[in-house]
Amino acid sequence: MIPKLLHIIWVGDQSKRPDNCIDTWRKFNPDLQIRIWGNDDLRNHRWPNAAQMQEMWSKELNGVADLMRWQFLYWYGGFAVDADSVCVRPLDAELFDCDLFTCWENELAAPGLMAAGYVGARPGHPLFKKMVDDIRRLPTVCNDRAWKTVGPLRFTQAVHEFKPNDLTVFPSHYFIPRHHSGQTYTGSGRVYAKQFWGSTFNNYESLRALEFN
Numbered sequence: 505m506i507p508k509l510l511h512i513i514w515v516g517d518q519s520k521r522p523d524n525c526i527d528t529w530r531k532f533n534p535d536l537q538i539r540i541w542g543n544d545d546l547r548n549h550r551w552p553n554a555a556q557m558q559e560m561w562s563k564e565l566n567g568v569a570d571l572m573r574w575q576f577l578y579w580y581g582g583f584a585v586d587a588d589s590v591c592v593r594p595l596d597a598e599l600f601d602c603d604l605f606t607c608w609e610n611e612l613a614a615p616g617l618m619a620a621g622y623v624g625a626r627p628g629h630p631l632f633k634k635m636v637d638d639i640r641r642l643p644t645v646c647n648d649r650a651w652k653t654v655g656p657l658r659f660t661q662a663v664h665e666f667k668p669n670d671l672t673v674f675p676s677h678y679f680i681p682r683h684h685s686g687q688t689y690t691g692s693g694r695v696y697a698k699q700f701w702g703s704t705f706n707n708y709e710s711l712r713a714l715e716f717n
Contacts, residue, residue, distance in 0.1 A: 506605075507581045509537045510582060511541060512526055512586075513584070514569075514587045521542075522587055522712050524711075524714060524715065525700070527716075529585065531591070539582070545572070546568070552640060553571050555640075570654045571654050575632070577632050578632035584622070590697060591696065593695070604629055604631065604670050605625075606619055606659070607619050609683065610685070613685040613687040616660065619676070620656040620658075629668075676689070677691065678697075
């Protein structure tokens with residue numbers, strides 16, 4: 505089972521952290537422990553991929569967050585969600601009954617790509633040990649965009665290589681009902697969250713101004 509622990513990462517300028525988004529996860533899930541990872545954690549933890557994080561720091565902070573995500577999911581387990589997401593309904597217990605889960609990024613706009621921003625796992629899952637080890641052996645993580653080298657594409661490739669039999673992949677509309685391409689879910693299935701694509705659109709300032717009741 506997955507611990508009832510919610511991870512959110514925000515590295516870089518802490519004054520731009522979208523606390524209004526983060527608060528929605530608290531509002532709908534008061535029974536969950538919420539752990540916000542920031543600059544102090546990046547400095548003070550013994551990260552096996554510290555060199556890769558340092559390399560990525562000046563390129564894409566979302567890539568630093570991806571690198572942190574794979575490691576702390578291995579250490580602690582739990583459910584990692586993107587900071588620029590808004591929770592719109594309580595997370596059901598069945599999500600935490602899994603050993604490992606994610607969702608598709610979008611079945612139509614990005615078929616086959618698994619989302620890196622919504623991943624749940626039990627502590628010590630070997631998939632994340634593999635990911636951390638594989639990334640550490642790369643000569644560089646900045647030869648392409650972060651989503652390819654350390655993010656969703658890397659995650660998807662690792663799943664296909666490792667073939668974890670305990671993986672559950674939920675529909676994209678659970679957490680990403682609107683893809684950054686504009687592809688939008690209009691069905692009546694469950695929607696737990698909405699993704700605002702802050703890194704993609706560089707819209708964190710406007711995102712912080714929104715009010716979520």
